[in-house]
Amino acid sequence: MTTVLREHAETLYADELAALAEHDDKPRPAQWKLSPWAVTDYLLGTRLADGTEITPKYIGDRRLMEVAVATLATDRALLLLGVPGTAKSWVSEHLTAAVTGDSTLLIQGTSGIGEEALRYNWNYAQLLAKGPSMDALVPSPMMHAMRDGKLCRVEELTRIPSDVQDTLITILSEKILPIPELSEEVQATEGFNVIASANSRDRGVNELSSALQRRFNTVVLPLPRNLDTEVGIVQSRVESMAKALALPAEPPALEEIRRVVTIFRELRSGATEDGQAKVKSPSGTLSTAEAISVVTNGLSLAGHFGDGTMNAHDLATGMVGAIVKDPSQDPAVFREYLETVVKERDGWSDLYRACREQL
Amino acid sequence: MKIYGIRHHGPGCARSLVRALDEQSPDIILVEAPSEMDALLADVANPGMKPPIAALLYQTDDPQSSSFYPFARFSPEWQALQWAHQHECKVRCFDLPAANYFALDAADREAEKPTDDTENPLEDDKPSGGQEKTEVPLAQAPLGDPFEYFARADGYTDGERWWNDKMEERSDSASFFDAVLEAVTALRSELNHTETPRTLQREATMRKHMRAAKREGFENIAVVCGAWHAPALATMPKVSEDNALLKGLPKVKVSATWTPWSYERLTSASGYGAGIRSPGWYDHLWSRSKYPFTTWMTKAARVLRKQDIEGSSASIIEATRLSESLAGLRGRPRPGLDESLEAMRTVFCNGDSTPLALLQEPLLIGKQFGEVPEEITNLPLQRDIEATQKRLRLKPTAEARELVLDLREDSGRNRSVFLHRLLALQIHYGKKRHSRSQGTFKETWTLLWKPKMILQIVDASQFGNTLIGASGQALLALEGETSIEDITERLDLAILADLSDVAPVLVIQLDQSAASTSDALELMKAVPTLVRIVRYGDVRQTDAGFLMRVVVQLTTRIAVALPPASTGLADDSAHQLVDLMRRYADAVTTLQDDSMLASFRQSLSIIANSESSSAEPAGCATRLLYEANEFDTAHTAKLFSFALSAGNEPAQAAAWLEGFLSGAGSVLVHDTALLALIDNWLKLLPEGSFVQVLPLLRRTFGQFTAPERSRIGQAVQSDSLQTAATKRVDDTNDDVDIERALPAIATVAKLFNLPEPG
16 A cells, blocks of 8 residues: 655644544634634644644744734635744644635745736646636646635745745635636635745745735744754654654654754854854754754664664764855854854864864 | 822823713822822913923032923823812822932931942942932832733733733723732732832821821822832721831932923933833824724834835735734734834834834824923023122123133133033033134133023933032933044033043943944044043043053054045045144144154155055155155155146145145245245146146145235245255254253243253
């Protein structure tokens, strides 16, 4: 039997969603599978009255998630903004899974995307054979969401060329999708809304027009506030990924993860955690997501080529790859960091040597 | 008798209180405030009193121990006072007298002294205050902390939010005070905290006054006190117990006055103990507009619009809806301050929290300033200033008057110190004029006393109640990021104002700021003043050493940062840099530190020789090095003709020339070698280039004064010019006739107390 590599959120957490629905006695907006309270609990994790554990999907500020959920209950669309790796897509997937039970209505924004991807396409064989008709129409995920009153996700909104972006204005303000060829239109039913995500590093590439901007409530997902939060995020994701990828190595000790996260945080913020030394920042983002991939990478190296326990060498490979993005500047930055900070730290000499060898 | 447990500065409390007083119509109101304030209560009726205002109580012989009791229009106490005035009801302040409070505090300080050395300002890390005790939250119950328990039980993150939600932002107030009383009674008995002796003494005093009022035959008494004290006043212990607590309390003489206040100083961020987060929000809640929340959002949008942030009516609608659904999500009856801020951030500011800072002052804090009629205000600082003016015979006059001070005399020095201290408090009574002709021991001031300076004194009172204390604290009170130049100016002022306690703290601040500044210009701005302080300032020996270390550190960093900072500059900033370079060069030269000079000259020579430097700084660097004998005539001439050669843009060449020659009019008259260098270059120019370069030369030379120009013309015509060009390098030392110079050197050595030259 073949298993899929990555399950949809609503399948993976079907038990939790069912348990939440069972205990949910608060009012639900039209078409919502859960009440806004339950959606927030699903995202942030809780323990239900009967002892069912709801795992946290997003570790961070509760107030941010409340704003996001409350936005979906109004008729403004939600825009999740943040630097790469701050769980924008992750949050939007889980939001749609919790609200509509269907996270598959997804439009991936690219620079080559056309209006059809947001509106509808034609089945040309049908079109030629029978002329324009509803049968010849291939609806987009957006059109599906409008018809069925679901949530549609638009990933990387600012990668989409401006003229295509503006297609969304009618959809979001008038809640209709006109089909001029057939002199018809699709009207959105109750429950329809849009969750878009955009990378704040891409700002200015295809900046949203202010008309479109006005249709969105923006929630900025920040980088994790402190070391412990970030270590917690990496730890929980690495554990679940190791399970999904069937990695042979032992789950890593918290200490290793802490080291990786510390290095990433220090390079990112430009100062050591104790605030005593200034550190130069490399060109990459060094997000939490990259820390996660460094650890899983290290795990698989240890499992397949090492002794099964992740050591400094296994980490160093991934780490250098993640930190050194611009070959002209980053090696110098990282080397300076190694010499001034890592070298001095007690018990870090293995990591220091491993990284030096890789550079 | 009714007891109203309130929160100081709570609009919900105030509203409920007014309603409850209407219902009860008491014959006397007891308000929680030191009994000395009774003397001030008559002024409440004065229509010129516009809150926010504060009552100031201070020890008559030591004004530095003092307390402020602020009132806003939404403060329940203020409303109680107003109600009493309108209904002609008696009011009394019934808290522990400040006379006892100050004396007890002084005793406590005395007891703590061996361990806690507050005399040393270096260890005092409080942003303001020092030994002075302003804004003691005497009228404050320990509200914040205990209410956390309720907040947590109710699912809130902190007590303030909980109280806001449950008490201040609600509209119905039936049985409000019974509920507060019950809640606090439960808290106090459950927690069973041991109250501080001060709290017990205060509560005993309050009970004493309540008994006295009963004895005097008042039957319908209203007691307005901090919620925390309510239970202690509801149950009366034996009279003897209270008397025992209050027996033999020490006493000092206390004076009281009103002073205008501002919403800014009502915030907890200002250091006020009973402070609130957002006076603007409370003021708005109090103002009872018809649609409070929509009005609030609209106000916010209008503030943001002024700052060019999009906040259309449609956005206001969305923000209001979002905050309502957020409130719903959180199970609140209506949105509060937090919901409104989150909605503003999401809708108006595109999720970015930075623009919210724009709302802070105009909206969240509120710009309101209070007013107190002039005849009522009588501040200790004001009296200290007036007394000093009298002592120094500097009568305030309404017309400008000139004053020349001789700093070698005591009276001159004292007056100068006094005027500088006022400057430190931003009171510009005297305006210092810079006059070069009079030497360093004289200062020229223009004195002008303006009536509005009384307001500045009121404002300065926040720093202290004596001139010396306040001016010191004012110099230390840094707001936000301060530039190194700013700190240097403060240090300069501190030394001129003879504030010897403050100077070392500023030197440390300077050191820290220097470590975190990387902008060469910023650093360079600070150096000339610092050098002046090091050389002439009356700094203590140790501080001078430390200051010198800072200067060395600064100059080293400037030497590194200067060459990169002088590339790719726009005309304006290049011109600025050149000005700075000149002043900086003068300063560094006066210090006569060889290594410092060497590194500075090294970076100058990088600038002069590098093609990537901007033209004007390059010209200036060349000139400075030429003057320092670092570049010989040949090299200077080479650079000169290179910079003015046809290959360069005319504008660039002109800028270089300006950098090279600016301010050199009189120098050219005397430095014949420099003049010869220019003259030679000019003579060798082919006709085409000459025509091209002529406007540039005219522009530069046009800046010199007419007599300078004519004397330069004469010098060019004289024959000695040619010989001078070649002689310059040689004539530095050789011509001196040692024999003839010796007597002069001996006299100079005697004057400066140096060993006799051998």
